[in-house]
Structures are given as structure tokens and as C-alpha cells.
Amino acid sequence: MAFPGLSDRLETVRAGIADACRQANRDPAETTLIVVTKFHPASLVAALAGLGVRDVGENRHQEAQQKAEELAQLGLNWHFVGQLQTKKARQAARYAHAIHSIDRERLVDALAEGDRVIDAFVQINLTDDPGRGGVAPADLEPLAERVLAAPALRLRGVMAVAPLEEEPARAFERLAGYSARVRALDPSASAISAGMTHDYREAIAHGATHLRIGSAITGNRPEPR
Numbered sequence: 001m002a003f004p005g006l007s008d009r010l011e012t013v014r015a016g017i018a019d020a021c022r023q024a025n026r027d028p029a030e031t032t033l034i035v036v037t038k039f040h041p042a043s044l045v046a047a048l049a050g051l052g053v054r055d056v057g058e059n060r061h062q063e064a065q066q067k068a069e070e071l072a073q074l075g076l077n078w079h080f081v082g083q084l085q086t087k088k089a090r091q092a093a094r095y096a097h098a099i100h101s102i103d104r105e106r107l108v109d110a111l112a113e114g115d116r117v118i119d120a121f122v123q124i125n126l127t128d129d130p131g132r133g134g135v136a137p138a139d140l141e142p143l144a145e146r147v148l149a150a151p152a153l154r155l156r157g158v159m160a161v162a163p164l165e166e167e168p169a170r171a172f173e174r175l176a177g178y179s180a181r182v183r184a185l186d187p188s189a190s191a192i193s194a195g196m197t198h199d200y201r202e203a204i205a206h207g208a209t210h211l212r213i214g215s216a217i218t219g220n221r222p223e224p225r
């Protein structure tokens with residue numbers, strides 16, 4: 001199946017990342033581009049793999065599981081970036097290379113004894129609304145400690161979504177501070193998962209290592225199925 005413009009959009013984003021890294025005096029090799037393919041068909045993920053994409057992101061367990069199964073032979077790294085129900089956690093850990101949405105201790109406990117080790121990002125809520133995804137900054141250390149103690153999780157760092165109502169640069173500056181707090185617990189947990197279609201340049205300027213970019217590459221998302 002052909003996806004007109006996909007290759008051009010991917011190249012544009014790759015060039016944008018390289019440019020933002022240059023401006024921030026950073027090596028683009030420090031960044032991982034995760035193409036968020038939620039709601040798009042597996043055939044689009046396969047097309048991306050044909051263009052050299054290795055890391056893809058999904059935010060719904062059932063959809064991610066189906067695509068990961070269908071495309072297993074491609075050997076892609078599947079990044080789970082959405083809210084994860086505790087009762088689905090063990091299943092997600094079977095196909096996920098990384099889970100970016102670790103936001104509560106019960107979820108850590110559900111993943112702690114899995115039989116393969118997966119990368120874990122602690123998601124931080126950058127808003128004052130407790131209803132949004134992510135742990136409150138005040139509760140960051142105990143949650144990170146819990147991940148560090150979980151045999152089947154490797155703590156990579158922090159993750160966040162910039163709030164709609166704030167300048168992304170300011171939000172990512174705070175996130176860099178939370179990242180430093182996690183690094184104080186484990187110097188190797190230095191990754192920062194941040195930056196989407198509209199704010200990845202600001203995220204790169206503030207140290208993001210894992211960029212989760214969807215629509216700038218895939219085009220507009222179809223309605224959720």
C-alpha cells in the first residue's frame with residue numbers, strides 16, 4: 001500500500017530534528033525518533049519500516065498488540081505511550097520495548113516480575129490538574145525508586161506531554177529539572193521522552209532524547225477505530 005508524501009514528511013522531520021539539534025549544540029545521534037502510528041493501519045507502520053524507521057509508538061493496548069503481532073517479523077521497537085490499565089500491563093510487556101507512561105506504583109508492581117526486561121519512563125504531569133496523565137512532581141522520587149527496584153524494568157528516565165495552556169519551552173524547562181532529580185537517584189536514567197509534532201524543537205532545546213512524533217510524519221490521523 002502506498003502512502004503519498006510519507007517519505008517526504010519523514011525526511012522533513014528528520015531534517016527538522018537535525019536542525020534543532022544543531023541550534024542546541026547537540027548531537028542528533030543522542031536522539032531517538034519514535035514515530036507515533038496510533039489509529040493508522042499496520043500497512044503504514046510497515047511502510048515506515050521500509051523507510052528506515054525502527055521505533056514506533058502506540059497509545060492503546062489492543063491496537064498496539066495487534067500491530068506488533070502482525071509485524072513481528074520486522075523487529076521494530078514498540079513504544080507504549082498511552083494510559084495503561086494495570087490489568088493490561090503484563091500483556092503490554094510482552095510486545096513493548098518501552099513503556100513511557102509509568103505513572104503509579106500499582107503499574108510498576110504489575111510489571112515488576114515480567115520475564116523480559118523492558119525500558120521504563122516515569123511520566124510526569126506538568127499541569128496542576130490531577131486528572132491528567134502522569135505522577136505529580138512531588139511524588140516523583142518514590143515512584144522512580146520503585147521502578148529501580150523492579151527486576152523486569154530498566155529505568156530510562158522521564159516522560160511528559162507539554163500542557164496546552166503553557167509555552168512548551170517553559171514546561172520542558174521544568175521537565176529538565178525533574179530529569180535531574182531522577183538522575184540523582186540513578187545517573188544512567190538520563191533519558192527525556194518529550195516533543196511531539198508541534199513542540200519537538202523546544203523539547204530538543206531542553207534536552208529531549210526520545211521524540212514522539214505522529215501527525216507531522218503520518219499525516220492526519222484517521223478516526224479512532
Ligand SMILES: *Cc1c(COP(=O)(O)O)cnc(C)c1O
Binds near residue numbers: 059215216
Ligand atoms: C499521539 C501522541 C503523540 C504524537 O502526537 P503528534 O502531535 O501527532 O505528534 C505523542 N505522545 C503521545 C503520548 C501521544 O499520545
